[in-house]
Amino acid sequence: MLRIASLCVGLCVSGLSFVTSASETCDDFTNTTFRKLHSKESINLCEFKDKPLLIVNTASNCGFTSQFKGLEALYKEYKDQGLVVIGFPSDDFLQEENDEADTAKVCFMNYGVTFPMMATSEVRGSNANAVFKYLNEQTSSPNWNFYKYLVSKDRKEIQRFNSRTKPDSEELRSAIEKLLK
Numbered sequence: 001m002l003r004i005a006s007l008c009v010g011l012c013v014s015g016l017s018f019v020t021s022a023s024e025t026c027d028d029f030t031n032t033t034f035r036k037l038h039s040k041e042s043i044n045l046c047e048f049k050d051k052p053l054l055i056v057n058t059a060s061n062c063g064f065t066s067q068f069k070g071l072e073a074l075y076k077e078y079k080d081q082g083l084v085v086i087g088f089p090s091d092d093f094l095q096e097e098n099d100e101a102d103t104a105k106v107c108f109m110n111y112g113v114t115f116p117m118m119a120t121s122e123v124r125g126s127n128a129n130a131v132f133k134y135l136n137e138q139t140s141s142p143n144w145n146f147y148k149y150l151v152s153k154d155r156k157e158i159q160r161f162n163s164r165t166k167p168d169s170e171e172l173r174s175a176i177e178k179l180l181k
Contacts, residue, residue, distance in 0.1 A: 030046055032044065034118040037103060052083050056085065056147070057089075058107075059095040060102065062093070070168050072085075148160070
């Protein structure tokens with residue numbers, strides 16, 4: 001009898017979780033699903049509805065790759081206030097690993113990244129992934145790796161920061177803090 005009760009609790013909780021996920025759909029450019037880096041799991045960015053996003057195109061073999069450390073620090077500092085950092089590895093500038101496992105090693109092992117990293121995709125041109133197509137139309141395409149796009153909770157405001165803007169810069173931190181209010 002206890003096993004049946006436990007099973008029911010597990011199923012009820014699972015059902016509740018499913019209802020919550022289904023109700024988190026959104027009607028903006030984030031309503032798209034991406035496979036996570038070096039994983040079979042996927043994530044729909046609607047999961048981050050009503051949260052500000054810092055979307056970054058990344059590369060493993062770039063002079064700016066060390067920015068992963070600063071991006072992770074930003075994520076840890078502001079995630080409890082709602083900020084979500086999302087990385088999109090891309091080989092558009094020919095500086096990404098050919099093997100996704102190697103990209104994952106750079107992100108997760110070398111830099112300790114815990115924020116969501118998506119599978120490698122294009123971020124420029126006609127083959128850009130859906131998120132970057134939208135960002136590019138609203139602002140402009142990244143000119144290099146580690147361009148940062150800060151998107152407001154309501155998705156109406158997008159600020160673009162170039163590669164030289166470090167994650168710990170006063171300019172970026174100030175813009176994040178303004179969106180978190």
